[in-house]
Amino acid sequence: MDSEDIDAWVNVQKKLPRPPTDEELKAFREFLDAPIDEVWQHAKKIAAFYLKPFEESRIDVFWFVFGDAVNHFTSQNDKLAELALKLQRLPDGKGILGPDPWWSDLPWFNNFWTEWMQFQFEDLPRSGGNFGETCQANVNRNTFLAKLTASMGKVAVLDQRERGGQVLKLALERRPVSEPHVLAAEPWIAYCADSIYDRSLQGGNMSWEYPHNGTTWGVQKGWSQARWRYWRKRFQEISKTAKNKMVQNAAKECAERMSAIEEARN
Incomplete structure (x- = not known):
């Protein structure tokens, strides 16, 4: 279709x-x-x-x-x-x-x-006739949620940052890197970087984070400024190593936006 x-x-x-x-x-x-x-x-x-x-x-x-x-x-x-x-x-x-x-x-x-x-696209297929369509659907979903969050004001039901944190983990805390997840993570930084940074400074538990979850981040769970900085560094690495040029550009833009927010707040 x-x-x-x-x-x-x-x-x-x-x-x-x-x-x-x-x-x-x-x-x-x-x-x-x-x-x-x-x-x-x-x-x-x-x-x-x-x-x-x-x-x-x-x-x-x-x-x-x-x-x-x-x-x-x-x-x-x-x-x-x-x-x-x-x-x-x-x-x-x-x-x-x-x-x-x-x-x-x-x-x-x-x-x-x-x-x-939430978990419909957590493990994206690596091949198959619908791979491109599935990856685009994942980007669409995260773009939609990021736009809702960016417009939420004080309406708690629209705050989808926990879902944003989940896709950032999938994109940045796994090896090998899932390049389609990097593209799905990009809208969260494009539309919600400031509020995700605020959430990182606030700290506290992060949803859908369990002991068996594979991660390159380490043992310190939850939201934190240190984890935000790790995500930024991973975007910087991916901007230089990704096979897909679109992924490289998206990662570069995310890293630059995150750096700009840190500099503006310090």
Whole structure:
């Protein structure tokens, strides 16, 4: 399937074990076809399908469709991030001021991402006909999450830095280096370097870090300024040793941005 072919993608959604209804798919298709400045009105329309009570809601269906769109539509990444932001800011599911702002915590979003998306691309295949598509989906996913985090303000549910830390570990703390993971880590530095640096200074435990995890970092777990500096040095190394020129350039830009942040803070 052409990853940018909306018609083909819609047909795939219809074949899911728990498929969206024709009305739900029509609303999502209209959103995909619309310009980004119309996301607000489409957010209100889409949200109306997934109201409380939760036990009767089809919100799980929505997130599966949404997540698959993130994976497939590289050109739609900004719009998909904007849709999640607009949904979170709806006063209630119908976009009308009311006492019950159900979408404010993006119901089931973080659970869905952890259970179905977080580890989907942890071990990327080294060969196969879908390798390029799989790697691009991983970049799309991390770009989307980094954009959400960059726009989070004080909305804790949008803070995805723990997921950013996970992909930075996959990219920078394994040998041999997984060059596709380096490309997936790049958006976190491009959009969230300042806030990831703040999180590193704050310290504390890092999610999805277990004793059996393979790492070149060492025994000191968690967030730290020392680990941030290790990541920067690894980006510098990869910028000189990666086989792929695109990976070299991405690593170089990340290392330079991280260095600039350290210099500005000291």
